[in-house]
Amino acid sequence: MGQQPIQVIGGGLAGTEAAWQIAQAGWPVVLHEMRDLEQGSVAGQRQSGQGTSPAHHTDQLAELVCSNSFGALASDRAAGLLHAELRLLGSIILAKADHHQVPAGGALAVDRAVFSQDLTQTLAAHPLIELRRGEVPALPREGIVVLATGPLTSAALAESLHRLTGQEYLSFFDAASPIVVGDSINREIAFLASRYDRGAAAISIAP
Numbered sequence: 001m002g003q004q005p006i007q008v009i010g011g012g013l014a015g016t017e018a019a020w021q022i023a024q025a026g027w028p029v030v031l032h033e034m035r036d037l038e039q040g041s042v043a044g045q046r047q048s049g050q051g052t053s054p055a056h057h058t059d060q061l062a063e064l065v066c067s068n069s070f071g072a073l074a075s076d077r078a079a080g081l082l083h084a085e086l087r088l089l090g091s092i093i094l095a096k097a098d099h100h101q102v103p104a105g106g107a108l109a110v111d112r113a114v115f116s117q118d119l120t121q122t123l124a125a126h127p128l129i130e131l132r133r134g135e136v137p138a139l140p141r142e143g144i145v146v147l148a149t150g151p152l153t154s155a156a157l158a159e160s161l162h163r164l165t166g167q168e169y170l171s172f173f174d175a176a177s178p179i180v181v182g183d184s185i186n187r188e189i190a191f192l193a194s195r196y197d198r199g200a201a202a203i204s205i206a207p
C-alpha cells in the first residue's frame with residue numbers, strides 16, 4: 001500500500017517550509033494553496049469572492065505580504081539566532097532568503113518577487129510534493145493534516161474551525177506598508193541612507 005500523502009493547507013511561509021521538510025523526510029505531501037490568479041482569488045483579482053485574500057497580490061508560495069525583512073542578521077539578536085538555527089535544520093525558506101538577499105542595513109531582507117518565484121518552482125519540482133490550487137473549505141477529517149493558513153485563514157475554513165472547536169474567532173488587525181516603485185522617486189530631492197545607519201545604503205530596483 002502506498003503512503004497516504006500528508007495534507008498541508010496554506011502555502012505561506014509556514015506551509016511552504018512544512019511541505020518541504022515532510023517531503024525531504026521521504027513522505028508525499030499535497031500542499032493546498034487557495035491563491036490562484038486564474039481563479040481570481042488574490043487581492044485585486046477577485047472574481048468569485050470565494051477564497052480570496054485581502055492582502056496577497058500574487059499566486060506564488062511564501063508571498064511576503066508587507067515587509068521584505070526577516071529581521072536582524074546578527075546571531076546575537078533573537079531573529080538572527082533563529083535564522084542560524086533554521087539554517088542548521090535545513091530550512092528552505094532561509095536557504096532561499098540567503099540566496100535572494102538584498103542590502104538592508106543589519107537585516108536579512110530579500111527580493112520578494114524572485115524569493116517567492118524560486119520557492120514556488122523548487123517545491124513544484126519536488127517529486128514528493130503536489131501543489132494543489134484551491135481553497136480547502138473545511139478541515140479534513142481523515143489523514144494527517146498540517147494547518148498553516150496564517151492570520152488570513154479563509155472565511156469558510158475559519159467557520160469550519162469554529163464549528164469544530166466551539167471557540168470564538170480570533171481577530172487579526174494589521175496593515176501592509178505601501179511599496180514605492182524606485183523609478184518613481186525624484187533623486188534630485190531624495191537621498192539614500194541605510195536603515196539604522198548599518199551597512200551601505202541601497203535601493204531595490206524591480207526587474
Ligand SMILES: Cc1cc2nc3c(=O)[nH]c(=O)nc-3n(C[C@H](O)[C@H](O)[C@H](O)COP(=O)(O)OP(=O)(O)OC[C@H]3O[C@@H](n4cnc5c(N)ncnc54)[C@H](O)[C@@H]3O)c2cc1C
Nearest residue numbers: 010012013014034066067135136149150153154157175176
Ligand atoms: C496586512 C498584513 C501585514 C503584515 N506585515 C508583516 C510584516 O511586515 N512582518 C511580518 O513578519 N509579518 C507580517 N504579517 C504577518 C504575516 O502574515 C506573517 O508573518 C506570515 O505571513 C505568516 O506566515 P504564515 O505561513 O503563517 O501565513 P501566510 O503567509 O498568510 O500564509 C497562509 C496561506 O494560506 C492560504 N490559505 C488561507 N486559507 C486557506 C484555505 N482555506 N485553503 C487553502 N489555502 C488557504 C493563504 O492564501 C496563504 O497563502 C502581516 C500580515 C498581514 C495580514
